[in-house]
Amino acid sequence: MSTTVTPGTGHAPSHTEHGEHGHGHADPTVPVAYGLLAEFATGDEMAHAILKAKTAGYTHLDGYSPYPVGEAADALGFPKSEMGPVMFLGGLTGACAGFIMQYWANTWGYSLNIGGRPYFSWPSFVPITFEMMVLTTALTGFFGLLAICGLPRYNHPLFNSQAFDRASKDRFFMCIEATDPKYDAAATRAFLNELHPISVEEVME
Amino acid sequence: MHPLVQNKHDLSTVGDAIGGVVLKTSHPRGWWIGFLAGFFLLQVLAIAVCWLFYIGVGIWGINVPVAWGFAIVNFVWWIGIGHAGTLISAILLLLHQKWRTSINRFSEAMTIFAVMCAGLFPLLHMGRPWFFYWLYPFPNVAGVWPQFRSPLTWDVFAVTTYFTVSLVFWYLGLVPDLAALRDQAKLRWQRITYGLLALGWRGSAIHWRRYEKVYLILGGISTPLVLSVHTVVSFDFAVSIVPLWHATIFPPFFVAGAIYSGFAMVVAIALPVRKWYKLEDFFTDHHMDIMGKVMLTTGFLVTYGYFSEAWMAWYGHTLYEWGTTLERMFGPYGWSYWALILTNCVFPLTFLWSKKIRTSPFWMELICISVLIGMWFERYVIVITLAREYVPGQWGLYAPTIWDYATMFGSLGLFLFLFFLFLRFLPMISITEMRELLPKKQGGGGGHSIMENAP
Numbered sequence: 001m002s003t004t005v006t007p008g009t010g011h012a013p014s015h016t017e018h019g020e021h022g023h024g025h026a027d028p029t030v031p032v033a034y035g036l037l038a039e040f041a042t043g044d045e046m047a048h049a050i051l052k053a054k055t056a057g058y059t060h061l062d063g064y065s066p067y068p069v070g071e072a073a074d075a076l077g078f079p080k081s082e083m084g085p086v087m088f089l090g091g092l093t094g095a096c097a098g099f100i101m102q103y104w105a106n107t108w109g110y111s112l113n114i115g116g117r118p119y120f121s122w123p124s125f126v127p128i129t130f131e132m133m134v135l136t137t138a139l140t141g142f143f144g145l146l147a148i149c150g151l152p153r154y155n156h157p158l159f160n161s162q163a164f165d166r167a168s169k170d171r172f173f174m175c176i177e178a179t180d181p182k183y184d185a186a187a188t189r190a191f192l193n194e195l196h197p198i199s200v201e202e203v204m205e
Numbered sequence: 206m207h208p209l210v211q212n213k214h215d216l217s218t219v220g221d222a223i224g225g226v227v228l229k230t231s232h233p234r235g236w237w238i239g240f241l242a243g244f245f246l247l248q249v250l251a252i253a254v255c256w257l258f259y260i261g262v263g264i265w266g267i268n269v270p271v272a273w274g275f276a277i278v279n280f281v282w283w284i285g286i287g288h289a290g291t292l293i294s295a296i297l298l299l300l301h302q303k304w305r306t307s308i309n310r311f312s313e314a315m316t317i318f319a320v321m322c323a324g325l326f327p328l329l330h331m332g333r334p335w336f337f338y339w340l341y342p343f344p345n346v347a348g349v350w351p352q353f354r355s356p357l358t359w360d361v362f363a364v365t366t367y368f369t370v371s372l373v374f375w376y377l378g379l380v381p382d383l384a385a386l387r388d389q390a391k392l393r394w395q396r397i398t399y400g401l402l403a404l405g406w407r408g409s410a411i412h413w414r415r416y417e418k419v420y421l422i423l424g425g426i427s428t429p430l431v432l433s434v435h436t437v438v439s440f441d442f443a444v445s446i447v448p449l450w451h452a453t454i455f456p457p458f459f460v461a462g463a464i465y466s467g468f469a470m471v472v473a474i475a476l477p478v479r480k481w482y483k484l485e486d487f488f489t490d491h492h493m494d495i496m497g498k499v500m501l502t503t504g505f506l507v508t509y510g511y512f513s514e515a516w517m518a519w520y521g522h523t524l525y526e527w528g529t530t531l532e533r534m535f536g537p538y539g540w541s542y543w544a545l546i547l548t549n550c551v552f553p554l555t556f557l558w559s560k561k562i563r564t565s566p567f568w569m570e571l572i573c574i575s576v577l578i579g580m581w582f583e584r585y586v587i588v589i590t591l592a593r594e595y596v597p598g599q600w601g602l603y604a605p606t607i608w609d610y611a612t613m614f615g616s617l618g619l620f621l622f623l624f625f626l627f628l629r630f631l632p633m634i635s636i637t638e639m640r641e642l643l644p645k646k647q648g649g650g651g652g653h654s655i656m657e658n659a660p
Contacts, residue, residue: 043650050410063410066216066385067641067650068417072410081418091426105342105350114354124354127437128362134430135366141419142373149412152404159407167408168385170216170648 032205034157035060035177036188037164038197046172047071049195053176056191060180064158064173083145090140091133098132099125157205164203175203214486216640216648223634224382224389226482232629235481240625246618253611254329262332264608271591271603276330278584279613281438282466283323283620284364285459285580288431289467290316291371294378295427298420304495306638307487310382311478312471313375314631318623319470320368322616327360329612341365356440363437370430374423377416380406381637435460442587447594448529449514450587458510465503465549466580472496473573476566478628487634490564497563500576501554507583508550525595532593533586537602542586549579 040046046063050072053061063072073079102125106112111119146152158164158175167173174197176188185202192200214222257264267274290312297305328334340361342351351358383403390396406412439459442450472493479488515534518526534542553572562568593600627633643649 042645042648044645064408065410065413066408067381067637068413069410069650070414070417073414076410078411078414081415083415083418084422087419087422101342102353106353110348110350112352114352117354121354127356127359127433127440128353130429130433131359131362131366134426134433135369137426138370138373138423141423142377145377145415145419146404149409149415151406151412154405156405156407164407165388168381168388168406169220 033178033185034160034203034205035175035180035183036185036192037158037161037173037175037201037203038192038195039163039166039199039201040172040174040197043067043069043072043172045195045197046174047075049174049192049197050075052195053174053191057182058176058180058188060177060183062175062177064164064167064175066168066170066172069172082148083141086144086148087137087141090144091137093140094136095129095133097136099129101132102128157203161201161203163199163201171198214643214647216643219639219643220385220389220636222484222486223632223636223639224386226484226628227386227630227632228390228392228395230392233481235477236625236628239477239621240629243618243621243623243625246614247622248618249611250615250618253608253615256608257329257612258334262330264606265612266603266605266609268601268603270594270599270601271589273330273588273591274603275605275609275613276326277441278581278588279616280323280326280330281459281584281587282581283319283326283616284367284438285435285463285466285584286470286577287316287319287323287367287371287467288435288460288463289471290314290319291367291374291427291431292464292467293471294374295424295431298424299428303642304492306642307489307492307634308471308475308496309638310375310378310635311475311627311633312467313371313378314624314627314633315467315470315474316371317368317375318620318627320364320371321623322620324364324368325616325619326612356437356444359437360441363434367430367434370423370427374420374427377420377423378635378638379631380404381408381416382632382635384408385636386632432460435463447590448523448525449518449533449590452514452517454510454513454517458507458513461503461506461510462580462583465500465507466577468496468500468503469573469576469580472500472569473577474624476570478633480566482628482633484634487639493566493569494560494563497557497569497572500572501557504550504554504557504576508554511546511550529590529593533590536593538586538589538592541582541589545579545582545586547579548575549583553579 038049040049043065046065047069050061050063054075054077061076063069063076065072099122103120103122106121106125107119113119114121117124158167158173163171164173174192176183176192180188182188189200189202265274265276267276290309293305293312294309294316297309328337331337340351340358351361353359380403383399384406387396387399387403390399436456436459439455443452443455445451475488476493479485515530518530521527533539552575556562556568556572562572589603592603640648641650
């Protein structure tokens, strides 16, 4: 994207035109703001800022931290992850599929008389049913997590920020996104400054 | 209360201390010694395997009474070692044992490499390893399906699942650390490589919440998994009718032994590594003390197993059980039974009682190596039982050949080779979890363990 606006200076003149609904990609050469990124020194400050922003009426925002800060997710109104039911369904599918596979293979597909046991000797199918359940639970968890989080992805607008490199190290960030109905470059910046961040920066798409 | 992280670390020094090891391009001499030793032994394995493929399993010492030989001894030994990794990362996670944090990453890596070594042996033992996929159910023109009532088939599923789940667990734990390395790295190739591997992780609070949930559930299902895997391995023996194998004590006895040898391997590797990389701040003497206690406990469980085997054979008044016990203790392989008792019970369980010894690197290294040898002998003693079972006319002797030894030490080479590459390219301690473990005033999460945020 060719742009004359340096990300980080926070003065994107084109922004106000898109203020209403954020993503108006009418002209691809005009840089569009992704959001305003506020930097904090501790996880508590970040979680507190998220709570303040939520109270102020912002809805499109997220926190970023080098390690999980549970209070931040709580403040965002995401008290419970959806991964539990997803993995449960994955495990259930695997267990059923594993059991049916064994039943079919040893009863119908290729029935062998082993020590006079019935073809459908279900107790001996238990270990593999269990293993299949564990396998599919784990795989659903891993791939489900990536899918739901929209990962993997090569890039993200936030990586345009130099300061954001420290989000995986020793800084905690809150980003109010430009898609937020209440987003306004100047007003939001003023709001963020009230929270005493280390820095506030406008991140471009 | 012992601090789990020594000295005054903050968020960035933790990253520098652990991530720096990987991002630096020079490495301590110890690393080169370990890596080259592993690489050399790996070549031995390559030669042994090529010769095996060319000639066949006849190059090994296996024969009709002892058809399993070294291959199964090594399989069970390696897979047992692997179990400590899952135990540390999953069971201790569920038990809120925060000291696990400094050793979980590297014991998980150990698990993966140990399972690779373990998987090698049954495959090589098959005689025609290129047909390995026949182990799995797949539609084929012959219309043949596996026999699912056999513990050997269960084993295929158990070990495959175990390997896959361990890999997923390990990689998932690595993702935030890879993101940290991506942002910390200066060199372009490092930024690109770690960037690709980090899958675009950006530490979003929403993502963290999901991540922790998945991590917690993976810990929850890995716990029964690790127990099930060694139970299924013990079924390979216990479901047969060989005297002393056909015993209900086998599953718990095998699991205890697995933990025993696995912890021994973790400590045996951690001690030199922490010295080379100066990571004493993270893997402290307190860790050694705890791991020594776990070994003491599992060591006694295993010893109880040996006692119970002998007791049941005597008290059961079965000719074959008792006869085989006497053969095991005083027969042609009696020396291996007493070597087992000495290296697995007498030596470690005498000295592990002392805290001074548990916190002395020299003694712990010695004890751990002794346990690793002892646990190898345990499996050897079990497999060699085949030499003297029911009908004396079927009795025979077994002696490993040079190719058995080459494959065994070669597999150790594979393990060391992979492990030292891991030390070189991936963070051996979880940076993320270490940061979380720091007290609040040092910037950390105040000792939240990773699952406590995951409702």
